[in-house]
Amino acid sequence: MERVIGTDELQSGERRSVFVDDIPALVIRIGDQWFVIEDVCSHDGQPMTDGELIDCSIVCPRHSARFDLASGRAMCMPATEAIRVFSVEIRDGAVWAAL
Numbered sequence: 001m002e003r004v005i006g007t008d009e010l011q012s013g014e015r016r017s018v019f020v021d022d023i024p025a026l027v028i029r030i031g032d033q034w035f036v037i038e039d040v041c042s043h044d045g046q047p048m049t050d051g052e053l054i055d056c057s058i059v060c061p062r063h064s065a066r067f068d069l070a071s072g073r074a075m076c077m078p079a080t081e082a083i084r085v086f087s088v089e090i091r092d093g094a095v096w097a098a099l
Ligand code: FES
Pocket: 041, 042, 043, 044, 045, 046, 060, 061, 062, 063, 064, 065, 078, 079
């Protein structure tokens, strides 16, 4: 696993663009839950960096597909395929992630 960010570096509702294994990714904190997703929409390959967060999902700012942050599942059209999500561990005061 790769160290992504310190747990004191984001507040709930915040996000940061990172690279994990050279893959563009978003680390997102919601309460005490941490998510690391590949920052590439499965619909048209666009980044979702500034997408709206709703509960534990993100809305792609391009055409409004919505993805579950935990599973990557596409929740509405126009996306039909999941995005990749990283496995996450919290230890030593940091977030660690791997595909
Ligand atoms: S690129 Fe994300 S919904 Fe189209």
